[in-house]
Amino acid sequence: PGPGGYGAILDYKGNRKELSGGFRLTTNNRMELIAAIKALEALKKPCVVTLYSDSQYVVDAIEKGWAKHWKAHDWRRPRNKGMASNPDLWKRLLQLTDRHAIRFRWVRGHAGNIENERCDRLAVEAASRHHLPPDTGYESTAQSEHVRMV
Secondary structure, eight states: OEEEEEEEEEEETTEEEEEEEEEEEEOHHHHHHHHHHHHHHTOSSOOEEEEEESOHHHHHHHHTSHHHHHHHTTTBOSTTOOBOSOHHHHHHHHHHHHHSEEEEEEOOTTSSOHHHHHHHHHHHHHHTSSSOOOOHHHHHHHHHHHHHHO
16 A cells, blocks of 8 residues: 556547546555546446456456456455455446446556556556545545554
8 A cells, every 4th residue: 555546548549538646545456446447437428448457356357247246245255255345446337337338358567568558657657746635445444444453
């Protein structure tokens, strides 16, 4: 946990829009989820989308149906593996998967993919900004876990 940022690129027939933002205390998995969410929320109407991510966590959770399973089981992971992380963000992403026809595709990070490298730069720049807002979904959970552990 620490400062984090996300970056996303929307590209439709050469029309391009870059999105980025950051938070003062968050995790890399939350930033990967928020990148996907912000990109999909930026779409004005239902679309057919191919969403590329270097996060195996995000891609597998959607493509392999894990996130839907977690939701159906009150965010419990199978075989007593505990609770799924980031349910606040998975709820938002699953709502967006109902609105759009989305194929999630994994791309290797830091492997020369131009668009992925640009998203990474956007995320790094966003995370280094001054006066980052709180990631309330993370900070409220982290605070309640800290209180329980004390």
